[in-house]
Amino acid sequence: MLVDTGLASLSGDFIGRLEAELDLEDLRWIWLSHTDADHIGNLNRLLSAAPNAQVITNFLGAGKMGMMGVGAAERLRLLEPGEVLEVSGRRLHQVRPPYYDAPETMGFLDSDERVLFTVDAFGALLPGMVGDIAEVPAATLREGLVGWSSIDAPWLAHMDGMALAAILNHLNDLAPAHVLSGHLPVARGIDGLTGIIRSAYGRGTSDAVGPEHIAHIEAAIG
Numbered sequence: 001m002l003v004d005t006g007l008a009s010l011s012g013d014f015i016g017r018l019e020a021e022l023d024l025e026d027l028r029w030i031w032l033s034h035t036d037a038d039h040i041g042n043l044n045r046l047l048s049a050a051p052n053a054q055v056i057t058n059f060l061g062a063g064k065m066g067m068m069g070v071g072a073a074e075r076l077r078l079l080e081p082g083e084v085l086e087v088s089g090r091r092l093h094q095v096r097p098p099y100y101d102a103p104e105t106m107g108f109l110d111s112d113e114r115v116l117f118t119v120d121a122f123g124a125l126l127p128g129m130v131g132d133i134a135e136v137p138a139a140t141l142r143e144g145l146v147g148w149s150s151i152d153a154p155w156l157a158h159m160d161g162m163a164l165a166a167i168l169n170h171l172n173d174l175a176p177a178h179v180l181s182g183h184l185p186v187a188r189g190i191d192g193l194t195g196i197i198r199s200a201y202g203r204g205t206s207d208a209v210g211p212e213h214i215a216h217i218e219a220a221i222g
């Protein structure tokens, strides 16, 4: 299964790297998280190059692809809300990330391997290419995550902080071993990522209270 198809402008590099990893005749599934240009850009090329692949999406994703003239209706596998998809013995549970930029957005939890795909959520603007998230200093990661989320999901700033904290707690409870984002290297565990978003936007307990909050509270109570 391939997750998303990258930017059309990077087509040659993307398809070449993919062919180096697998025989495209063997590709059976393409999980399409949403229909933004950087996720759907090579879909038509891949459907030609991978004749046995079906595209996993939902009702709205299929509708938007139809309007854009992308994909092929007979090769769509539409997931119903809440449906669990079995792929090569793996059970993929649909997950709506805590923030996103397109309403058809559909991530997943592989409940056996405990791999969580959060689509655009937990993406970060970073100063350069990194292969491993461990290479990114904590302050850079925080700044990058908050910067990305404020651009990609500006409504986060208007969201009820307690409601957001509850959603982030739920993600922590899923206890994923690995977190895949479309815009961040693979992360081990999720608590560090949810903690950053919670402290930036949420009003929950635990690590929501950072030094700047303590200074604010001390100033307020005199």
Ligand SMILES: [Fe+2]
Pocket: 034, 036, 101, 102, 120
């Ligand atoms: Fe997006």
